[in-house]
Amino acid sequence: MLENKSLHITSEIGKLKSVLLHRPGKELENLTPDLLERLLFDDIPYLKIAQEEHDEFAKTLRDNGVEVLYLAELAAESLYDEKIKLNFVNQFIDEANIESEGLKEALGEYLYTFSNKEMVDKMMAGIRKDEVPKYKRTSLSDMIDDSYPFICDPLPNLYFTRDPAAAIGNGVTLNHMRTQTRNRETIFTKYIFEHHPKFKDMNIPFWYNRNETTSLEGGDELILNEKTLAIGISQRTDARSIEKVSKKLFNSNTNFERVLAFHIPKKRAFMHLDTVFTMVDYDKFTVHPGIEGPLTVYEITKDEKSENGLKVNKENGTLEQILTKYLNRKITLIRCGGGDPINAAREQWNDGSNTLAIAPGEVVVYSRNYITNELLDKYGIKLHIVPSCELSRGRGGPRCMSMPLIREDI
Numbered sequence: 001m002l003e004n005k006s007l008h009i010t011s012e013i014g015k016l017k018s019v020l021l022h023r024p025g026k027e028l029e030n031l032t033p034d035l036l037e038r039l040l041f042d043d044i045p046y047l048k049i050a051q052e053e054h055d056e057f058a059k060t061l062r063d064n065g066v067e068v069l070y071l072a073e074l075a076a077e078s079l080y081d082e083k084i085k086l087n088f089v090n091q092f093i094d095e096a097n098i099e100s101e102g103l104k105e106a107l108g109e110y111l112y113t114f115s116n117k118e119m120v121d122k123m124m125a126g127i128r129k130d131e132v133p134k135y136k137r138t139s140l141s142d143m144i145d146d147s148y149p150f151i152c153d154p155l156p157n158l159y160f161t162r163d164p165a166a167a168i169g170n171g172v173t174l175n176h177m178r179t180q181t182r183n184r185e186t187i188f189t190k191y192i193f194e195h196h197p198k199f200k201d202m203n204i205p206f207w208y209n210r211n212e213t214t215s216l217e218g219g220d221e222l223i224l225n226e227k228t229l230a231i232g233i234s235q236r237t238d239a240r241s242i243e244k245v246s247k248k249l250f251n252s253n254t255n256f257e258r259v260l261a262f263h264i265p266k267k268r269a270f271m272h273l274d275t276v277f278t279m280v281d282y283d284k285f286t287v288h289p290g291i292e293g294p295l296t297v298y299e300i301t302k303d304e305k306s307e308n309g310l311k312v313n314k315e316n317g318t319l320e321q322i323l324t325k326y327l328n329r330k331i332t333l334i335r336c337g338g339g340d341p342i343n344a345a346r347e348q349w350n351d352g353s354n355t356l357a358i359a360p361g362e363v364v365v366y367s368r369n370y371i372t373n374e375l376l377d378k379y380g381i382k383l384h385i386v387p388s389c390e391l392s393r394g395r396g397g398p399r400c401m402s403m404p405l406i407r408e409d410i
């Protein structure tokens with residue numbers, strides 16, 4: 001499906017044709033209570049069930065005509081050339097936070113003993129000190145660090161493929177993530193979009209790059225229509241990054257002419273814009289009641305006369321007023337948990353307002369958010385319900401677990 005085409009995303013809801021997923025792997029089994037907070041997890045999922053749930057998610061997509069591509073496979077297939085592979089391995093090691101040169105070398109040698117796919121899986125899973133044969137504790141710091149089991153930490157958030165990169169129009173934002181643990185994920189995405197045979201001849205424009213210094217995460221990037229993008233100024237995304245993306249987009253061959261920057265609270269329950277609202281139909285959104293406002297939204301448009309090429313217009317209003325104005329139609333907000341304070345808080349925590357639209361009015365949702373799901377059904381939204389006992393422990397839902405590559409225009 002991707003063959004001979006370009007990336008194409010001009011909405012949140014157009015019929016989904018092709019998507020990038022990551023099947024959770026050993027990285028989840030390398031989580032321990034001590035690591036959870038730093039690695040942005042709240043609990044340790046049971047891998048076997050998490051994989052079964054994820055397979056069900058992928059099957060739901062395939063059964064509905066979506067091409068499913070997997071991150072680890074694409075990453076391995078991107079290393080067909082020795083030079084590309086060497087650069088990739090070096091970059092991975094450079095960013096793994098290893099001080100000692102000897103250790104870096106030992107790790108490099110160890111990685112080269114595997115096939116490309118096994119090597120990528122290892123990099124994702126995390127590598128323990130005791131599995132690297134030439135690892136010797138000679139420096140003071142290595143001796144002192146001894147109780148820490150890993151040379152490179154696991155990357156448990158990889159199954160949230162939405163965040164490290166996001167397709168917008170025919171390009172991608174290759175993101176600079178807020179935290180080191182997630183920034184390491186973007187190395188895989190970089191090599192895929194730059195080198196994988198499916199992508200390398202597409203000349204994909206990068207609207208953002210991982211070597212930027214301010215952060216931007218895909219969960220904050222919502223494509224309201226072919227002209228309008230919403231981006232959260234959030235716990236994960238800086239206002240400065242939004243200016244940079246806006247400038248790139250306004251000077252591109254896409255139709256984007258407006259970015260709405262939503263200022264949302266910097267707290268974990270609101271971590272990204274897509275944890276508090278997602279689009280389910282032309283005129284319907286599911287929302288966390290806490291985001292209904294009044295809100296402050298900054299409308300960014302192109303202005304050749306201004307110093308940085310942008311004009312910013314500050315707006316106050318409720319979410320409904322703002323969406324009605326910019327989408328130019330009457331909007332219905334469907335409240336997570338029906339708006340009941342307890343049900344809303346619980347279901348939103350389990351990503352009840354994080355739906356993945358596979359067509360207008362048709363979404364993938366987690367089974368556990370049954371109150372929100374009943375409500376969506378009442379509003380005429382077609383639901384594809386996927387199991388969610390283990391996947392939800394990573395604090396991300398169907399939208400977070402998918403990076404759409406091609407959607408039909410609406």
Ligand SMILES: NC(=[NH2+])NCCC[C@H](N)C(=O)O
Pocket residue numbers: 040041157160162163182218219220271272274275394395396397399400
């Ligand atoms: N687009 C999203 N809402 N992604 C959710 C990511 C969850 C992940 N544990 C993190 O904290 O980064």
